[in-house]
Amino acid sequence: MRTHLITGAGSGIGSVVARRLIERGDRVVLLARDAGRARAIxxxxxxxxxxxxxxxxxxxxSWALSTQQLPDRIDSLVHVAGVVDLGSVAELPASLWERQIAVNLLGPAELTRLMLPLLRVSRGRVVFVNSxxxxxxxxxxxxxxxxxxxLRALADALRAEEAEHGVRVTSIYPGRTATPMQERVHQQEGREYDASRYIAPESVATTILTALDLPDDATLTDLSIRPAH
Known part of the structure; x- marks a missing residue:
């Protein structure tokens, strides 16, 4: 039984990935931003x-995780969590730059750093759901x-650095996907939201599982996914 640590499993793509892994009998550990969210998930x-x-x-x-019982094995780390705040360079305040860079880049970098000792032992996989x-x-x-x-640069550098330890790194670049985040994006854009126009979260989840399940003699490095219509 493999063990997977997943971020962003509260909804959308991450939720589908987590559910599928649980249904097939894998051990799934989900990172939540606070205790209330952890209980809900x-x-x-x-x-x-x-x-x-x-x-x-x-x-x-590092401090937060040091106060909790971590799994003794991690076979994959799947980064799905993300936030988006639209705005022009002329209008977007520094606080919204800082929030997006923290959640979308610095947080994944630090979580990966903290989990690397376990991933090296298992010769595991890191999947970054990019965009x-x-x-x-x-x-x-x-x-x-x-x-x-x-995040793309982080994945590329990590892949080169960790190849000697057998850690494989995948970046997946979905186009617009029918998730709660996409609905919020449409609200920010002032456009009507029609989920049928976009990729289903299940389709992106299938791609993530493909990357996780490849035989050990292969790795999926970069994959773009776009709506079919």
């Missing part, structure tokens, strides 16, 4: 275990795209 996903740590405060993750914004930036998306471009 545990209720929504019976069989999952939870840890509490706030990606918005990367400098406190199409991690490949190109559009007007109004500067801070979010910058955080996701940074």
């Amino acid at each position: 545990a209720t929504e996903l019976p069989g999952a275990e939870t840890l509490v740590g706030d990606l918005a405060q990367p400098g406190r993750l 199409g914004a991690g490949l190109h930036a559009n007007a109004g998306w500067s801070a979010y795209a910058a955080s996701k471009h940074g």
Whole structure:
């Protein structure tokens, strides 16, 4: 039985991934930002275990995790959590830049650093669910795209650094996906939301599971997913 640590499992893609792994009998540990959220996620996903740590405060993750019982083995670390606040460079305040960079980049970097000893032992896998914004930036998306471009660089460097330890690293770049985050994006854009136009979370989850389940002689490094219509 493999053990997976997943962020962002409270809804959308992360929730689907966690549920599928639980259903097939794997051990699933979910990172929640606070105790209340941990209880809610545990209720929504019976069989999952939870840890509490706030990606918005990367400098406190080490302390937060040191006060809890960590798994003695981790076979994969799946980064799904993210936040987005749209706005032009001329208008977006520093606080919203800091929030997006913390949750989308610094938090994943620190959590990965803390889990690397366990991942090296298991010769495990790290999956970063990035975004199409991690490949190109559009007007109004500067801070979010910058955080996701940074996440791509983090994954590339980590892959090169950890190859000698057998740790495999995957970046997945979904296009617009029908999640609660996408609905919030539409609200920020002032557009009507139609989930049928976008990728289903289940489709992205299938790609993540493919990366996790590849035989040991192969690794999926980068994959872009786009809506079919």
